[in-house]
Amino acid sequence: MKKTSARLADGREIVYYDLSDAAVRTAADRRPLPPAAAAPEIRHDPLLDDWVGVTAHRNVRTYHPPADECPLCPSRNGRLTEIPEADYDVAVFENRFPSFSGGPGPRTAHGGGLFTARPGAGRCEVVSFTADHDASFADLGEERARLVLDAWTDRTAELSQLPGVEQVFCFENRGEEIGVTLSHPHGQIYAYPFTTPRTARMLRSLAAHGERPGGDNLFDDLVANELAAGDRVVLDGEHWTAFVPFAAHWPYEVHLYPKPRVPDLLALGEEARTEFPQVYLELLRRFDRIFGEDQPRTPYIAAWHQAPFVRGRGAGAALREEFALHLELFTIRRAPGKLKYLAGSESGMNVFINDVPPEAAAERLREVAST
Structure with a gap:
C-alpha cells in the first residue's frame, strides 16, 4: 500500500491509498473554495447522559446530485470534484460538512449549570472505495477490499492520536432507504470526542x-x-x-x-x-x-x-x-x-x-x- 497526503483548495486533507507503489498523486485542487470553517457544538442531555451534535452548517450539504455532478468521482474532462486526481484506488478526505471538527475546548454552562455544551472536537472523513461511480463494495475484488481495510486501519491510527478524540468509528451506509445522499460507493469515519x-x-x-x-x-x-x-x-x-x-x-x-x-x-x-x-x-x-x-x-x-x-x-x-x-x-x-x-x-x-x-x-x- 502506498499512502500519499495532500491538501484540497480550502485546506482540508485528502489521503490517497494505492495498490501500486509506482502511483504518483500530484494533481492540485483548482476549485475556488473559501477556507474550511465548520464550528460544530455538542450539548449534554442530562436525562440520558448523552452528547448530541448541533451542526447548522450541515443543512446545506450536497443532496442527491445527478451522476454527472458526483463530488466523489475523479476530476476529469474539466469537471472538478472533491478528488483532484483523474483516477484513484481509495481516497479519504476530510468531510466538507463535518459533524465533528477541530480541537477540544472548554465547557460552557447554561440553565444554572444543568445544561452544558462544548465544541464538537474531532474529525469526520469520507472514504471513497473506488473511482467507479456505478460499483458497490460487493463489486470490489479481494485486493481492493484489503486496501480499504488497510485504509480504515491507518485512519484509525491517525485519528486516535488527535487531541480530544476518544473513539474512532468506520462505517458505510448504502442505499437511499438508509438516507444516503451520495450514490457513489463510499463510507465515512467519525472521530468522536467522547465514548459513544x-x-x-x-x-x-x-x-x-x-x-x-x-x-x-x-x-x-x-x-x-x-x-x-x-x-x-x-x-x-x-x-x-x-x-x-x-x-x-x-x-x-x-x-x-x-x-x-x-x-x-x-x-x-x-x-x-x-x-x-x-x-x-x-x-x-x-x-x-x-x-x-x-x-x-x-x-x-x-x-x-x-x-x-x-x-x-x-x-x-x-x-x-x-x-x-x-x-x-x-x-x-x-x-x-x-x-x-x-x-x-x-x-x-x-x-x-x-x-x-x-x-x-x-x-x-x-x-x-x-x-
Whole structure:
C-alpha cells in the first residue's frame, strides 16, 4: 500500500491509498473554495447522559446530485470534484460538512449549570472505495477490499492520536432507504470526542459479566455460545465468524468477529487481514441475494465497533483490552418492497420489535451462499 497526503483548495486533507507503489498523486485542487470553517457544538442531555451534535452548517450539504455532478468521482474532462486526481484506488478526505471538527475546548454552562455544551472536537472523513461511480463494495475484488481495510486501519491510527478524540468509528451506509445522499460507493469515519452511548453500554455489560461468579469475557462467551448453538451461524472461517445474533434488532443482521479477540483494527493480525476480503465480500453478496436476484440491491449499514482509546492506565484501560472488535452488518429491508421503520417503540422507547426470527434470517443467508 502506498499512502500519499495532500491538501484540497480550502485546506482540508485528502489521503490517497494505492495498490501500486509506482502511483504518483500530484494533481492540485483548482476549485475556488473559501477556507474550511465548520464550528460544530455538542450539548449534554442530562436525562440520558448523552452528547448530541448541533451542526447548522450541515443543512446545506450536497443532496442527491445527478451522476454527472458526483463530488466523489475523479476530476476529469474539466469537471472538478472533491478528488483532484483523474483516477484513484481509495481516497479519504476530510468531510466538507463535518459533524465533528477541530480541537477540544472548554465547557460552557447554561440553565444554572444543568445544561452544558462544548465544541464538537474531532474529525469526520469520507472514504471513497473506488473511482467507479456505478460499483458497490460487493463489486470490489479481494485486493481492493484489503486496501480499504488497510485504509480504515491507518485512519484509525491517525485519528486516535488527535487531541480530544476518544473513539474512532468506520462505517458505510448504502442505499437511499438508509438516507444516503451520495450514490457513489463510499463510507465515512467519525472521530468522536467522547465514548459513544452504544459502546459505553457494551463496556458496562462487559464489566458486569466479568464480575459474576464464573464470569469470563462476555464477547468470548457470546461467540462461543453462538457457535455451539449453530443455527444462527452464517459463515465460520478460519479467522472470522459471522452469525445472526440471538436477539437481533434488525430483520437481517450479521455480526462478524475475528479470531482471536482483539480490541480494534490496529491489533488485527495478518492472517485475519488476509481472510477478511473473502469473508466480507461473500457476506455483502449474500445480502444482495436475500430478496431475490430481481430486487434492487439491498440497503445496509456496515459498522465497525472498536474499543475507545483510553489514555493512561487503570480500570478503563484494562477494560479496553477486554473489548472485542467486530463489524455489524444489517439492513432495514424486511421483505421485498417492505422496510423496517423505527416507529413508536423503537424511536420513542428504544425497544426493538423484529418481524424476522434470527434463526430464519440465518437460514436464508446460508441459502444464498455463493456456489
